[in-house]
Amino acid sequence: MESGVIRDSGKRAPHPLFGDEHEQLRDSIDRWVREEIAPNVDAWEEAREFPRELYSRAGELGFLGLKYPAELGGQGGDAAHDAVWAEELAAAGASGGVGAGLGAHTGIATPPVFNFGTPDQHERFLRPAIKGERIAALGITEPGAGSDVASIRTYARRVEGGYVVNGSKTFITNGVRADFLVCAVKTTEAGGHHGISFLILEREMPGYEVTRKLEKMGWHSSDTGELSFTDVEVPEENLLGSENGGFHLIMANFAWERLLMSLGAVGGMRRLIDATVSYALEREAFGRAIGHFQVIRHKVAEMATKMEASRALTYQTLRRYAAGEDVIREVAMTKLFTQRACVEVADECLQIHGGYGYMREYGIERAVRDARLGPIGGGTDEVMKEIVGKQLGL
Ligand SMILES: Cc1cc2nc3c(=O)[nH]c(=O)nc-3n(C[C@H](O)[C@H](O)[C@H](O)COP(=O)(O)OP(=O)(O)OC[C@H]3O[C@@H](n4cnc5c(N)ncnc54)[C@H](O)[C@@H]3O)c2cc1C
Numbered sequence: 440m441e442s443g444v445i446r447d448s449g450k451r452a453p454h455p456l457f458g459d460e461h462e463q464l465r466d467s468i469d470r471w472v473r474e475e476i477a478p479n480v481d482a483w484e485e486a487r488e489f490p491r492e493l494y495s496r497a498g499e500l501g502f503l504g505l506k507y508p509a510e511l512g513g514q515g516g517d518a519a520h521d522a523v524w525a526e527e528l529a530a531a532g533a534s535g536g537v538g539a540g541l542g543a544h545t546g547i548a549t550p551p552v553f554n555f556g557t558p559d560q561h562e563r564f565l566r567p568a569i570k571g572e573r574i575a576a577l578g579i580t581e582p583g584a585g586s587d588v589a590s591i592r593t594y595a596r597r598v599e600g601g602y603v604v605n606g607s608k609t610f611i612t613n614g615v616r617a618d619f620l621v622c623a624v625k626t627t628e629a630g631g632h633h634g635i636s637f638l639i640l641e642r643e644m645p646g647y648e649v650t651r652k653l654e655k656m657g658w659h660s661s662d663t664g665e666l667s668f669t670d671v672e673v674p675e676e677n678l679l680g681s682e683n684g685g686f687h688l689i690m691a692n693f694a695w696e697r698l699l700m701s702l703g704a705v706g707g708m709r710r711l712i713d714a715t716v717s718y719a720l721e722r723e724a725f726g727r728a729i730g731h732f733q734v735i736r737h738k739v740a741e742m743a744t745k746m747e748a749s750r751a752l753t754y755q756t757l758r759r760y761a762a763g764e765d766v767i768r769e770v771a772m773t774k775l776f777t778q779r780a781c782v783e784v785a786d787e788c789l790q791i792h793g794g795y796g797y798m799r800e801y802g803i804e805r806a807v808r809d810a811r812l813g814p815i816g817g818g819t820d821e822v823m824k825e826i827v828g829k830q831l832g833l
Contacts, residue, residue: 498571529706535809536660614664778813
């Protein structure tokens, strides 16, 4: 123990959101990531993809259907189980790319199929997705419509027995290898909030084309695709939810996506701070461990405070969300705060690692690049502030 410093025992009462079952899940995700993912992350980043088999492996372990009912092949868990999945993937070091690829499948593409799908859609899409046999993606963003989702232009013209779709999507996580795309389309000429629907597009459908795999700043092992649709014939039974009711689906999905991103940021910060404290105790300069310089100690204290504040805010919003409360404002605040905190913490951790932080082998420079997506994806910081401001009556 350091002279004059009394450290607490580290014992904490369990958070009321999580019981023994959740803690066991936390341990098994941690073990899986450390044993089967973390050792391969650098190679997969280099290859610009992780193996497709990772989905079936995750499905085999039950991780792709944690909150879905057993009748559909899921684990029958709750929102807190999926929360543990999002946080621990990041905390155990799965990398932003693997987290995004698996997370887009479990966190944003399959939930609308479960929440709004018919029994037939559950069988055709959700059941194989839970097994990791069919990979899912969510397609909302277009070259001309990102933050302003209501202005999408992909148009699904009504024909007998279904729709004919023309248009394009961009920045779609899993877009290159997805077997099906939960896709936002206009179903009225005018579009807008009241003219959006969701169709499930399947990659074998004639006219469905992956036009580009995009190169990115980070998340290298995840695929991010650009897609185009030319006269794609989509049968009636692939309409998800009600016609022209898609804006509600988008908003419901965003809340969950933003919470999952917040949990990922909390997990990522935990990992980075732990690694940085260990480094600061080992690395010596001017005859002492750098962690014993007051400046470094204070940086770590600030980062740990940001992480704890992020965790407290995230868990509180998650608890209220799971209780069915209307938490639009809180979700936007949580996403805004946690993503910014994670960018700042990652950058400070890199600084404490000095030149080694800039080198690839420590993984810190990758964390900085991966974290930078947080204030953009799932709705930008500016959009979050708009939501909060409007919710406050401005
Ligand atoms: C790696 C990656 C993965 C992604 N995965 C998916 C996916 O799987 N599916 C999907 O559908 N989308 C995905 N996206 C898209 C993502 O959700 C959008 O990039 C994001 O919503 C922002 O849209 P945009 O990029 O078009 O930016 P724009 O909307 O063009 O915004 C540009 C700038 O203008 C600001 N701005 C816009 N409107 C306002 C306003 N009203 N007030 C103030 N400022 C404003 C923005 O904050 C931003 O700073 C992904 C993006 C990336 C980069």
